[in-house]
Amino acid sequence: MSQKLVNFGDVNRKRDAFFKILPVPFEMTTSYKSGTKKGPEKILEASTYMELFDEEFKFEPYREGIYTYIPMDFEGLSIEEGISKIKKRIFEIIDNNSFPIFIGGEHSITFPIVDAFVEKFGRNFTVIQFDAHSDLRESYEGTIYSHASVMRRVVNLVDVVQCGIRSMCVEEYEVLGNLNSKVLFIKDYFGNREGYLKAILENSGENIYLTIDVDALDPSVMPATGTPEPGGFSYWELLDLIEPIFREKNVIGCDVVEFMPIGNLHFCEFTIAKLIYKIMAYKLRYRKTYKI
Numbered sequence: 001m002s003q004k005l006v007n008f009g010d011v012n013r014k015r016d017a018f019f020k021i022l023p024v025p026f027e028m029t030t031s032y033k034s035g036t037k038k039g040p041e042k043i044l045e046a047s048t049y050m051e052l053f054d055e056e057f058k059f060e061p062y063r064e065g066i067y068t069y070i071p072m073d074f075e076g077l078s079i080e081e082g083i084s085k086i087k088k089r090i091f092e093i094i095d096n097n098s099f100p101i102f103i104g105g106e107h108s109i110t111f112p113i114v115d116a117f118v119e120k121f122g123r124n125f126t127v128i129q130f131d132a133h134s135d136l137r138e139s140y141e142g143t144i145y146s147h148a149s150v151m152r153r154v155v156n157l158v159d160v161v162q163c164g165i166r167s168m169c170v171e172e173y174e175v176l177g178n179l180n181s182k183v184l185f186i187k188d189y190f191g192n193r194e195g196y197l198k199a200i201l202e203n204s205g206e207n208i209y210l211t212i213d214v215d216a217l218d219p220s221v222m223p224a225t226g227t228p229e230p231g232g233f234s235y236w237e238l239l240d241l242i243e244p245i246f247r248e249k250n251v252i253g254c255d256v257v258e259f260m261p262i263g264n265l266h267f268c269e270f271t272i273a274k275l276i277y278k279i280m281a282y283k284l285r286y287r288k289t290y291k292i
């Protein structure tokens with residue numbers, strides 16, 4: 001692949017950067033529509049057009065440094081090999097001095113990422129997931145590593161709080177009470193934002209890993225995803241839930257997954273680039289001095 005290597009935001013690549021970005025264009029189990037492997041490239045390209053000044057907090061988050069790694073390559077690998085390659089790579093990258101952001105690719109990548117965090121830092125963190133789907137099936141279409149079963153793998157590692165949920169099958173509903181998962185249906189958000197936020201914060205520990213499936217957003221905001229579901233968050237509704245998580249907790253890393261670019265709908269990749277940059281702003285604004 002002779003793809004131009006873009007650094008997020010088109011800023012100078014700093015080795016000792018606080019923000020480390022790893023593109024993970026893994027796509028092996030997508031069921032409805034495919035194209036998530038093109039996601040990271042499009043998001044990085046869109047990020048080069050962003051304003052780098054955060055007008056809300058009045059600083060430039062990129063000044064703490066951004067380092068985007070070479071995208072991972074899964075050519076010729078089986079699903080299992082791909083999953084273990086991700087875990088190994090993440091284990092190499094994560095440390096106590098930087099904030100990692102993983103750009104998918106499909107949601108399946110969250111399991112090996114969380115697995116690597118557990119191996120490196122232990123189980124003392126909660127995964128907060130924003131998603132339309134609970135992804136709690138035991139397996140899907142013949143693999144336990146499907147995007148549709150990823151959180152079923154993750155709940156075996158650490159506690160999970162699932163937000164924005166508006167789609168699940170009866171199998172998932174029936175096991176709910178028996179899993180290390182707190183499902184917060186999106187229906188309970190509308191009209192009661194404060195209560196919803198309180199439930200997120202109260203059901204999670206001090207250290208947080210954040211996984212954002214872009215289909216948590218409403219399809220009118222984010223049509224470019226494999227399995228869109230009506231009735232999602234607006235851009236600011238989502239950010240207004242994410243900001244307090246950074247303010248109240250110690251977020252140790254995050255992923256943004258399931259973006260599937262569509263032709264000329266450039267606003268979609270731009271929306272995600274901005275979302276990632278906003279996450280950087282929150283991380284710096286509420287930077288905690290303690291570590292996991």
Ligand SMILES: [Mn+2]
Binds near residue numbers: 131132215
């Ligand atoms: Mn989803």
